[in-house]
Amino acid sequence: MKALVYHGNKDLRLEAVPEPVPAPGEIKLRIDYCGICATDIEEYLYGPKFIFGDAPNILTGKSVPLITGHEITGTVVEASGDGVAEGDRVVLNTVLTCGKCHGCLTGQKTQCPNMATAGFARDGGLAEYMVWPASEAIRLPDGVSSEEAALVEPASVALHAIRRSRIIAGESVVILGCGTVGLLAMQQVKAAGGHVIAVDRRRISLDMASDLGADATLDARDPDLAAKLREFNDGAGPDLVIDAAGGKDTPALAIDWARIGGRVLLVAIYTAVPKFDFNSLVAGEKEIIGSLGYERRDVEEVVGMIDTGDLRTAPLITDKIGLEEIIEKGFDRMLKPKKDVFRILVSPSGAAHT
Template sequence: MKAQVFRGVNQLSYEEIPMPEIAPDEVLVQVKVVGLCQSDIKKIRYPLYEPPRVFGHETAGTIAAIGSEVKGWQVGDRVIVLHHIPCMHCAYCLNDNFSMCDVYKNITTTAGFAPSGGGFAEYVKVPGHIVRNGGLMTIPEDVTFEQASFVEPTNCCLKAVKKAQVQPGQTVLITGAGPIGLMFIMLVKHFGARAIATDLIPSRINKALEVGADAAFDARDPDLAARVHAMTDGIGADTSLLAVPSEKAFFQALDCTRKGGKILFFAEFPDEVEIPINPNILYRREIDLMGSYSSSFRVQRLAAEIVFNRRIDVDALVSDRYPLKDLAIAVEQAVAPTPETYKILIYP
């Protein structure tokens, strides 16, 4: 089968590799579409993992083969593939910190080599642990593979919204109106809150308004904090969601967030970045700083329901579609986006 094999930093090789062989408790899925995620791009462009590997994890496809011990699934079933499932009984899982679970981190889907997601291939193997514990979800007939591929990123964003305890009537500042920021806008609106977005690209500012933001501003606007305060009776946003890894965006959020509010780090910053802050700012203003990484099994079914029932318009997020052989071109576009670049989908 064909796959895009990571052979080193910024080295993707479109090549023929062996079809994964499945054990009695495993499932083989033919990949129909896989989303290109910022975490995939980071793994391709930085020396974080030893090659060779096949990345890609926002996967939707059709079951091509099932092991003899697998129950409840048939060849031809249309499915979402969840690349991580927690153990459900370690200390992290018992505290709902599923993404910290060792099983969650270390057991994943694969197309070959060291298991690393495997979605950037024609077929991906789903381990028994994931098959047995909810890692395959049926795609309804009226939902496209493209739409279904958004369930995983929706889960990640939904987890953050839930962690920040966004409530109806609140105001949420979202820094960055790329595909993740736009999804945050949709989810914030879905839960009855107001959304204020910022970005540097005029077309993304307009796009934020198109998908439901109550206001959208240029992140370079020197009056940004004043504008946010003017929209919130002078107190500021209840919550700020950092959807871009920007030190400036953090300090803007600090200026825009009300006393007693929350700032949530969603985008991953480069490891060398350090943000100096006077702790008395957090103490005196009672600001909560928090992070949200990856997905949560707790909200998986809700994420699927939101996508499947079109509570948010994921189709509006798609800007580009590439065949698998052009993955390297897609990565370059994502790294240096055009004004109209949002979510990029890949087709094996």
């Protein structure tokens, strides 16, 4: 079968590989759609970072070369006898954990140091087929299309972050960076009863934020931005600032914007290592919270939110392409300095459901 294989820094190859064979307890999926994520681009440009390079992952024993792609939805073509059945459309909990560490034993699976994820520590979904533990496949209801479901993975990242933010109804929340994860987080803040101010440099992002329910939008280049943000919350400033932008200066901006006693949630991946004056945290009694990945319950809840209409993912699908077009129509477009896309979905089997 054809697959996009990560061999190393700036070395991605579309090549023929053997079709995977499910181990006991695993299912085989035909991939209907796999999204291209900013993390894939970061691994290509700056990796191996999260993808396992020289030292293999402890759970899977795997390292590069690995089939990349982690925003996956597919149809079961070989079931294992338990859980999902042949013909079921599914999404995956792509985060496998060890079950033995402090994080796993205390119900904080995203804190498992042995975490293994699809496309980073096991073969992922930019391929015609993949195999995965049957226990970590979640069946899609009829009301959720396969296209919409291709964004369940980034939506689960966003939902896990919102849980960690300890948001309560009525809070003022700034979303800094209205790309795919930012706009999914924004809708989850709205669903939790928050008041959202969306901030981005790109017009396309601010327009999309308005369409998806932002209460206010502000241009990140506005010289009076900090003063305008302070006006929210009766002049106290925002209770919570979510950095989904991942820029060199965005965490410092987020900390500056949060009200005294407020919270900052970081859900981006940073490539720069800036200097920072920690007195700004001390003096304002502010908190910084990190969030990585998600758990099965996040995936299940996201599927439910799409089904009920509380979460709209379809507007974030910019294009759908075939696997053979992935470099020129996928990666090259995502790499452009003036990126004009949210998600590009790849249909490796070319036989996707709708």
